Amino acid sequence: MAKVExxxxxxxxxxxxxxxxxxxxxxxxxxxEVKGVRIGKFVELEIxxxxxxxxxxxxxxxxxKLLANPIIEDYQVNVAAGNxxxxxxxxxxxxATKPRVEDWRGFHMSVSEYEALDWKxxxxxxxxxxxxxxxxxxxxxxxxGAKWILVVEGAVIAFGLSWQDCPNSLELGxxxxxxxxxxxxxxxxxxxxxxAWSPLSEGDCYPTISLEIVGNNPSVSVQLTADFDxxxxxxxxxxxxxxxxxxxxxxxxxxxxxxxxxxTFQYASLPLSVLVTxxxxxxxxxxVDGAIVYGWEGSPFTSIxxxxxxxxxxxxxxxxxxxxxxDGITRHTRITKVSSG
Amino acid sequence: xxxxxxxxxxxxxxxxxxxxxSNVLRQPVDYVFHHETDLSKFDCVVIxxxxxxxxxxxxxxxxxxxxxxxxxxDHVAAGKLVIGICNGFQVLLEAGLLPGxxxxxxxxxxxxxxxxxxxxxxxxxxxxxxxxxxVLRIPVAHGEGCYYADEQTLRELKEKDQVVFRYVSxxxxxxxxxxxxxxxxxxxxxxxxxxxxxxxxxxxxxCSEDLLTSVDGRSIFESLLAGSV
Numbered sequence: 001m002a003k004v005e006x007x008x009x010x011x012x013x014x015x016x017x018x019x020x021x022x023x024x025x026x027x028x029x030x031x032x033e034v035k036g037v038r039i040g041k042f043v044e045l046e047i048x049x050x051x052x053x054x055x056x057x058x059x060x061x062x063x064x065k066l067l068a069n070p071i072i073e074d075y076q077v078n079v080a081a082g083n084x085x086x087x088x089x090x091x092x093x094x095x096a097t098k099p100r101v102e103d104w105r106g107f108h109m110s111v112s113e114y115e116a117l118d119w120k121x122x123x124x125x126x127x128x129x130x131x132x133x134x135x136x137x138x139x140x141x142x143x144x145g146a147k148w149i150l151v152v153e154g155a156v157i158a159f160g161l162s163w164q165d166c167p168n169s170l171e172l173g174x175x176x177x178x179x180x181x182x183x184x185x186x187x188x189x190x191x192x193x194x195x196a197w198s199p200l201s202e203g204d205c206y207p208t209i210s211l212e213i214v215g216n217n218p219s220v221s222v223q224l225t226a227d228f229d230x231x232x233x234x235x236x237x238x239x240x241x242x243x244x245x246x247x248x249x250x251x252x253x254x255x256x257x258x259x260x261x262x263x264t265f266q267y268a269s270l271p272l273s274v275l276v277t278x279x280x281x282x283x284x285x286x287x288v289d290g291a292i293v294y295g296w297e298g299s300p301f302t303s304i305x306x307x308x309x310x311x312x313x314x315x316x317x318x319x320x321x322x323x324x325x326x327d328g329i330t331r332h333t334r335i336t337k338v339s340s341g
Numbered sequence: 342x343x344x345x346x347x348x349x350x351x352x353x354x355x356x357x358x359x360x361x362x363s364n365v366l367r368q369p370v371d372y373v374f375h376h377e378t379d380l381s382k383f384d385c386v387v388i389x390x391x392x393x394x395x396x397x398x399x400x401x402x403x404x405x406x407x408x409x410x411x412x413x414x415d416h417v418a419a420g421k422l423v424i425g426i427c428n429g430f431q432v433l434l435e436a437g438l439l440p441g442x443x444x445x446x447x448x449x450x451x452x453x454x455x456x457x458x459x460x461x462x463x464x465x466x467x468x469x470x471x472x473x474x475x476v477l478r479i480p481v482a483h484g485e486g487c488y489y490a491d492e493q494t495l496r497e498l499k500e501k502d503q504v505v506f507r508y509v510s511x512x513x514x515x516x517x518x519x520x521x522x523x524x525x526x527x528x529x530x531x532x533x534x535x536x537x538x539x540x541x542x543x544x545x546x547x548c549s550e551d552l553l554t555s556v557d558g559r560s561i562f563e564s565l566l567a568g569s570v
Contacts, residue, residue: 010444014489015523017445041398066406069399069435071442072489298493306492 002047004059005078008068009040012262013303043067052079053132074262111176119239119294122255123266129184130257137186148187152179163187168289169253169268176254185254206305207326209312209333212275213237214285215247221275222247224309228324228333232313235288237272238296241309248292255294260301266294276322276335284338286320288312342566344370345383347413347429349404354390354426357546362387365549366562375407385422385565386413388429390482390544400443400485401431410436422466422565423538427483430530430540439533439540440498441490447523451484455555456521456543458529459509462502465532467539470564476513477506477557479543481521481529486542488524488531498531506530506541 010016019037026034045062049055059077068075114122130137140149146159148166160166167175172183206227214221222245224237242248253268272290277283293299302308317324323337346358355372362370373380375393380386394403404410410432417423417438425433433439446452458477460468471477490498498504506529510519520527522542530541545558 014444015447017447017449017487017523021449066402067398069402069442071491072444298491303492 002049002052002055002079004045004047004055006043006045006059006063006067006075007040007078008043008063008073008075009038011072011074012038014072055079056132109182111180111182114176114182119255119266123257123264123294126184126255127257127264130186141186141188148185151184151186152181157183163289166269168270169255169292170249170251170270172254173251177251183254185256187256205331206308207333209276209316209324209335211310211312213242213245213247214273214275220246226310226312227305227308228312228316228326230314230317232311233315234291235272235310235312235316236267236291236293236301237310238299239268239292239294240296242292253292260299261303263300263303265299265301267291268294274316274320276320276338278322278335278338282338284320284322286322288316288319342368342384343382344368345373345380345386346370347375347386347388347409348372349375349391349393349407349432351393351395352389352391352428354428354544354546357544358387358389358426361546361549361559361562365559366566368566373409375404375409378408378412380409380412380416383416383421385424386416388413388423388425388432389546390427390429393428393432396428396485399431399435400428401433401435404428404432405435414438417533417535417538420535420537424467424561424565425538425540426544426546427481427486427542430542431485433538433540438538439531440494441488441531443485444487444489445485446483446487446521448521451482452486452521453480453482454521455480456529457509457511457513457519458506458543459513459515461504461507462532464502465505465536465539465564466568467532467561467564468505470567471560474513476509476511477560478548478555479545479558480547480555481543483522483542486522486524488522488528488542490525490528495525498528501534503531503534503536504528505532505539506543 016038018039022039023034023037026037045059047055056077056079063075063077064070137149140156144159145161147163148160149156150158150167166187167185172185176183208225209228210223210225212221212223222241239248255266255268257264257266259265270290270292271287273285274288275283275285293301296302301311321339322335325334325336327334344362346355348355359370359372362368393401397403413423431443434442455478458479460471460473460475460477463469463471463473507515507527508519508521508524508529509527510516515527529543530539532539545561547553548555548557549559549562550556
């Protein structure tokens with residue numbers, strides 16, 4: 001018999017009316033240090049079974065069907081809780097268990113099977129591994145001081161101390177095809193700081209930058225007006241924008257997941273050739289690491305500004321590099337200098 | 342037109358619905374209990390308000406798995422009509438027969454009062470006898486009536502003209518003050534893309550007789566009958 005604990009909470013994007021009320025009540029009691037309250041549910045299950053991985057899969061199914069409403073709620077499953085009889089995955093810190101073949105369907109996956117999946121399924125697979133073996137991944141990165149690790153058949157075959165040398169989705173895809181083995185990349189989370197993310201209200205606007213993404217054949221390009229966000233180190237573009245412009249390689253792309261504003265999104269990493277023109281007419285093409293976001297229109301990046309075409313972060317500014325003046329008076333962005341100018 | 346009024350443990354508007362359909366509209370109506378599995382002899386199923394299964398876990402979450410709900414799924418698939426009122430709307434959302442979800446009222450209170458509804462779509466069997474943009478006075482009574490849907494779902498609802506009622510001012514204007522529960526875009530009622538399932542938080546069965554302060558609810562039931570000839 002195993003004891004399983006499930007916690008269920010409203011998604012962060014939803015206002016928690018109960019939490020707001022309790023927050024106020026705590027302030028009335030003088031606990032002014034309380035800066036936020038969110039209230040959830042705690043469910044304790046007693047379950048027949050002795051394989052934690054199997055139990056977890058079943059309980060997640062229960063959550064999806066009944067215990068939580070995935071439209072409005074997130075849930076966490078903890079199989080460990082107070083059950084010494086059962087051998088379970090240790091929480092963070094201690095020795096995280098090595099991923100076992102039977103734990104994860106991705107182990108048995110051939111490259112051609114993976115290619116047959118759509119982007120959502122590929123993303124789910126990546127997220128599933130992260131969920132099942134998050135502790136193990138973190139331990140591997142911690143031991144090596146790595147920013148990213150590459151996992152093949154449950155073993156770390158490569159890692160990097162910086163993001164600079166991290167293989168992109170295209171290169172990884174080629175490695176998969178050559179070796180006929182699935183390569184799984186796990187990175188320290190794509191860093192998008194949540195600063196200034198209050199909804200765009202009247203009188204508030206995002207600085208924008210005009211840019212052009214060009215292909216190997218310079219006649220193929222797409223012009224974009226991107227929101228500039230210095231709180232993000234990533235540059236993000238919608239997958240369909242690039243695909244429709246003919247700028248997306250048709251070769252195998254590995255799809256990863258990350259989360260932003262509490263919501264998961266799927267992306268592939270790909271270097272982008274970005275062309276900007278400064279106000280004196282100098283043109284500069286720079287290579288910027290791009291995150292190609294699948295399902296852009298339903299993604300967290302368009303939930304605040306639905307008209308957003310792309311989001312450029314600090315890596316754009318630093319890779320190109322360019323000198324940019326954000327003019328709050330005229331509300332225009334001036335690209336005053338590019339490095340060749 | 343033959344009506345079924347579903348009865349779950351905790352339903353409490355079932356008798357009101359039965360009364361309006363049988364005594365006011367003079368239609369054949371049966372109560373159907375949650376453990377039954379056949380709805381084939383009915384044209385329209387009413388899922389009434391109340392607190393099915395004590396609103397345990399989430400409103401409508403448990404009712405959704407009762408045997409009669411499989412029959413409701415079949416009924417909907419056959420293109421027949423379903424109207425879910427209040428808790429009935431919550432059950433339809435949990436069952437996935439309508440998109441979105443319901444959360445607690447943003448004001449944290451149980452709201453029980455008359456509201457004004459603007460008829461956004463008359464292209465449904467439930468509203469075809471109502472003029473577009475007509476304002477109906479119908480009462481609400483709920484603690485968890487804050488409708489939520491993500492941006493994409495909202496976009497689809499609007500594209501397909503699935504928003505049937507919005508909370509408005511007496512003049513018919515969408516304002517934050519007119520919104521009793523914090524529902525996204527003041528949405529009070531929606532239908533499915535096939536237009537045979539309606540869910541609404543307000544209670545038309547509570548205002549369908551001259552004896553009461555409003556008869557505006559009756560126009561919804563009369564719309565249903567108008568199509569059955």
